[in-house]
Amino acid sequence: MAPKHKTRRPRAETPRGFRDHLxxxxxxxxxxxxxxxxxxxxxxxxxxxxxxxxxxxxxxxxxxxxxxxxxxxxxxxxxxxxxxxxxxxxxxxxxxxxxxxxxxxxxxxxxxxxxxxxxxxxxxxxxxxxxxxxxxxxxxxxxxxxxxxxxxxxxxxxxxxxxxxxxxxxxxxxxxxxxxxxxxxxxxxxxxxxxxxxxxxxxxxxxxxxxxxxxxxxxxxxxxxxxxxxxxxxxxxxxxxxxxxxxxxxxxxxxxxxxxxxxxxxxxxxxxxxxxxxxxxxxxxxxxxxxxxxxxxxxxxxxxxxxxxxxxxxxxxxxxxxxxxxxxxxxxxxxxxxxxxxxxxxxxxxxxxxxxxxxxxxxxxxxxxxRGGASEAAPGPVVVTVMDRDRMPEYLALGARLRAAGIRAEVYLGNPKNFGNQLKYADRRGSPAAVIQGSDEAARGVVQVKDLALGAELAEGASLDEWKSHEAQTEVPVDGLVAHVRALLAR
Structure with missing residues (x-):
């Protein structure tokens, strides 16, 4: 029996003379x-x-x-x-x-x-x-x-x-x-x-x-x-x-x-x-x-x-x-x-x-x-993290609430099992903030908003006093989410 020839995989490369723009x-x-x-x-x-x-x-x-x-x-x-x-x-x-x-x-x-x-x-x-x-x-x-x-x-x-x-x-x-x-x-x-x-x-x-x-x-x-x-x-x-x-x-x-x-x-x-x-x-x-x-x-x-x-x-x-x-x-x-x-x-x-x-x-x-004159990269979307798979409709609703107010936002759609990976994802997206809501926060009608930009600044050699004077994560009522995120983005 003649050996089967494997199908050659296409090369993942841009054709010569062309390029991709991310x-x-x-x-x-x-x-x-x-x-x-x-x-x-x-x-x-x-x-x-x-x-x-x-x-x-x-x-x-x-x-x-x-x-x-x-x-x-x-x-x-x-x-x-x-x-x-x-x-x-x-x-x-x-x-x-x-x-x-x-x-x-x-x-x-x-x-x-x-x-x-x-x-x-x-x-x-x-x-x-x-x-x-x-x-x-x-x-x-x-x-x-x-x-x-x-x-x-x-x-x-x-x-x-x-x-x-x-x-x-x-x-x-x-x-x-x-x-x-x-x-x-x-x-x-x-x-x-x-x-x-x-x-x-x-x-x-x-x-x-x-x-x-x-x-x-x-x-x-x-x-x-x-x-x-x-x-x-x-x-x-x-x-x-x-x-x-x-x-x-x-x-x-x-x-x-x-x-x-x-x-x-x-x-x-x-x-x-x-x-x-x-x-x-x-x-x-x-x-x-x-x-x-x-x-x-x-x-x-x-x-x-x-x-x-x-x-x-x-x-x-x-x-x-x-x-x-x-x-x-x-x-x-x-x-x-x-x-x-x-x-x-x-x-x-x-x-x-x-x-x-x-x-x-x-x-x-x-x-x-x-010349350093190109516009600065726009911030990524606010990322709504997922703590409980069964509550996906509520997370989608939080994202929709932000978008209805003109704020760029998305819900994390990867595997939610490792919460740290969700924050790493938000960092790679250049997200200014992450919205966190577990079952306890949901029962109390609140969310945690993590200021990722501020957290990155504080991580770059901030003193203990600076850490104490700045809250990189804040608990806010769900009804106050839009106003809080707007203030965070303005800052």
């Missing part, structure tokens, strides 16, 4: 997103939720570093001849589809914000995941530079609202047409989409790769530390110099920066349009009180996505943190966006101006933790 992580993220959403609402933006799945055709070919529409996304085909579907890779492409689909029912301009997970089928690495959260705000239906300026001001407000101090961040603004003008001066044909795409993505990595790495990508190509080779744009040394000239045009003085950019784009009409737009946006922001200490023109900002057609922006955190090896490093970008006037046109055939910005939720939350 209670405290989810709570912190929700608190931060609530603060950001309040800023967006104050500016008149409405919330929008879209499907996590779109057709590959609707998503389009705009993902960086890919050559085919369904490369870089998690895609599958519906049957042998059905549509290709994919998980959304950002929140902007779905917005274009929604606006085209519902444009007769939406106001123009349409201002919306959206928050949720996106997925990219890319090579994972340190801090680079295949699923991550985004938080977007977009205005569709106006070409006014005031819409671009508003987004820059709004992301500045959002960063300060969540706890990033002024001086610890910089919102940087450029215009894609300025780079197009520089590429025109460099002699890169407008119809050479491959070379122009490589140039865009290369300059977008300037802060990470430095000028040497970018030059390699502009030229023959670059081999990274793992040995992977990325083909370059094949530009000559003179062409590389012309492209890089505009990235070094920035400075503290906006007027001087604009002057150098005009020199970099030469006679290019497209480049001149971009410089003019930057000048208007800068004037609007100055009028609102958003000076260079908050928002500044920076020619090195290009953004990697291919659908941007005008102004582009990026929010960068300027303070230093330590990497995994204890070395100081600048935290870097936490938000980016720009104008994408051709995205809706793919669906309608008509030009629809649009502009938006996307905030990297996970990176911003990591920054807040690094």
């Amino acid at each position: 209670g405290a992580d989810v709570t912190e993220r929700a608190a931060m997103l609530d603060a950001v959403a309040e800023v967006y609402r104050l500016h008149g933006f409405d919330p929008l939720e879209t499907s996590a799945v779109e057709t590959v055709e609707a998503l389009g070919k705009f993902l960086p570093d890919v050559d085919r529409p369904n490369e870089g996304v998690f895609a599958w085909q519906e049957g042998e001849d059905g549509d290709w579907l994919a998980l959304r890779y950002d929140l902007t492409a779905p917005l274009a589809r929604v606006y085209a689909q519902h444009r007769n029912d939406l106001p123009t301009p349409y201002r919306r914000y959206a928050m949720g997970p996106v997925w990219r089928n890319e090579k994972p690495g340190p801090g680079r995941y295949r699923q991550f959260y985004q938080c977007d705000a977009d205005t569709v239906g106006t070409a006014s530079p005031a819409a671009d300026a508003e987004l820059c001001a709004m992301v500045s407000d959002a960063l300060e609202r969540v706890g990033i101090a002024r001086g610890d961040y910089a919102v940087r603004v450029n215009d894609r047409r300025v780079l197009n003008g520089a590429m025109e001066v460099a002699g890169i044909p407008e119809d050479d989409a491959r070379a122009r795409g490589i140039v865009l993505r290369a300059i977008d990595k300037l802060d990470r790769l430095g000028e040497h790495g970018v030059r390699a990508l502009l030229g023959r190509g670059r081999e990274d530390e793992s040995g992977d080779f990325t083909a370059g744009a094949g530009l000559s040394d003179d062409q590389q110099a012309a492209v890089l000239a505009f990235t070094t045009a920035g400075g503290d003085d906006a007027a001087a920066t604009l002057g150098r950019l005009r020199d970099a784009v030469g006679a290019s009409a497209t480049g001149a349009e971009g410089v003019d737009a930057l000048e208007r946006i800068g004037a609007l922001l100055d009028g609102l009180g958003y000076g260079p200490d908050r928002v500044a023109i920076d020619p090195s900002v290009v953004r990697g996505l291919g659908y941007y057609t005008g102004p582009v922006f990026e929010a960068e955190l300027t303070f230093e943190t330590l990497d995994d090896k204890g070395r100081p490093q600048r935290f870097g970008s936490v938000a980016g966006g720009g104008r994408y006037d051709d995205l809706v046109k793919r669906f309608t055939g008509q030009a629809v101006p649009a502009t938006g910005i996307s905030l990297g939720v996970d990176r911003l939350l990591a920054a807040l933790r690094a």
